[in-house]
Amino acid sequence: EVQLVESGGDLVQPGRSLRLSCTASGFIFDHYGFHWVRQAPGKGLEWVSRIGWNGGTIAYADSVKGRFTISRDSGKKSLYLQMNSLRTEDTALYYCAKVSCSASSCFLDLWGRGTLVTVSS
Amino acid sequence: EIVLTQSPGTLSLSPGERATLSCRASQSVSSSDLVWYQQKPGQAPRPLLYGASNRATGIPDRFSGSGSGTDFTLTISRLEPEDFAVYYCQQYGSSFTFGQGTKLEIK
Numbered sequence: 694e695v696q697l698v699e700s701g702g703d704l705v706q707p708g709r710s711l712r713l714s715c716t717a718s719g720f721i722f723d724h725y726g727f728h729w730v731r732q733a734p735g736k737g738l739e740w741v742s743r744i745g746w747n748g749g750t751i752a753y754a755d756s757v758k759g760r761f762t763i764s765r766d767s768g769k770k771s772l773y774l775q776m777n778s779l780r781t782e783d784t785a786l787y788y789c790a791k792v793s794c795s796a797s798s799c800f801l802d803l804w805g806r807g808t809l810v811t812v813s814s
Numbered sequence: 815e816i817v818l819t820q821s822p823g824t825l826s827l828s829p830g831e832r833a834t835l836s837c838r839a840s841q842s843v844s845s846s847d848l849v850w851y852q853q854k855p856g857q858a859p860r861p862l863l864y865g866a867s868n869r870a871t872g873i874p875d876r877f878s879g880s881g882s883g884t885d886f887t888l889t890i891s892r893l894e895p896e897d898f899a900v901y902y903c904q905q906y907g908s909s910f911t912f913g914q915g916t917k918l919e920i921k
Contacts, residue, residue, distance in 0.1 A: 728910065730859075738851075738859065738902050740910040752909075755815070788858055798865030799906050800849040804858035 695719030695803065697789050702808030709779055713808055715772040715789030720803075722770040726750070726792040728801060729763065729774050731785035731810075741787070742774065757783075779812045786810075816840055818903050818913035826921040833890040835916045837903035842883045847907035850879060850888045853915075854899045862901075863888065895920075 701713040715727070729741040742753045742763040751763055762775040772789050786807040793802035817840040827833055837848070845866040851859040861870040863879040866886055876891040890897055898920050903913040 730912075737900075737915045738853075738904075738912040740904075740912060743910065754909075795864065795868070797846045798849075798868065800861050800864035800870070800904075801851075801859075801906075802861055802870065804860070806858055 697791060697803060697805035699787060699789050699805040699808035702787065702810045704811045704813065705779055706814050707779060707781055707812055709812075710775070710777045711779060711810060713774040713776065713787055713789075713810070715774075715805055717770045717772070717791070720791075722765075723767050727765065727772045728790045728792065729772075730788045730790055730801070730804075731783075732788070732807070733782075733785045736785075739785070743792075744772070746792075776810070779810075781812050784810060784812045815909055816843060816905050816907070816911055818905060818911055820901075820903060820913035820916045822916060823914075824917045824919060826919050827893055828921045829893050829895055831893050833888075833893055833897070833918055835888040835890075835901055835918070837881075837886040837888070837913050839884045839886075839905065843886075843905045844907060845882050845886075847905050848879075848881070848886050849904045849906050851902045851904065852897075852899050853902065859902065864906075890918075893918075 726745045728743040744763045760778045764773045788807045790801035791803040819838045821836045848866040850863040853859040867879040900915045
């Protein structure tokens with residue numbers, strides 16, 4: 694089955710760290726780039742980070758730059774998001790999503806179900 | 815950073831009616847970079863249109879998109895009960911920002 698499954702979400706105190714994982718199955722992991730997108734409770738979608746198919750072209754939203762690090766492991770078919778210095782405003786459901794490109798257009802064609810991160814004292 | 819503003823915030827319509835959702839960018843966006851997603855409660859978003867007007871796999875032809883530059887539109891020709899959801903536009907270009915969403919609700 695073609696799917697992405699996120700894990701690692703938890704309740705953590707402000708200032709602490711957390712690492713999210715996203716495991717892929719049903720397609721060739723090494724062929725695709727991935728993104729992390731988050732959604733605070735009752736709010737809209739916020740783009741967080743992206744990584745290219747070869748681990749390059751990494752980018753971050755300004756709100757997480759310097760605190761979050763995206764990475765991937767082809768052997769484990771997994772995407773990661775290392776989150777340091779967590780803030781209450783990082784509380785959200787975190788989705789990983791796979792990139793698909795057709796001609797000159799790209800978009801996020803496959804999403805996981807998300808993993809919940811709650812930052813609270 | 816390009817800011818996407820969607821309107822209206824909430825759209826109340828009945829099944830069978832036509833829905834028109836707007837996405838306006840703070841600066842020009844290439845049509846090839848404009849994407850629309852649908853999200854239902856408790857579900858992950860799913861792609862509807864990419865490159866402003868190309869339907870993603872499995873998307874029925876009642877969904878269409880148009881626009882260029884700073885103004886883009888998602889049109890649902892005849893609303894079905896399953897179309898009531900939240901819709902987001904995204905620019906997949908220099909950054910990957912989303913609009914704030916339009917909630918399409920049953921009138």
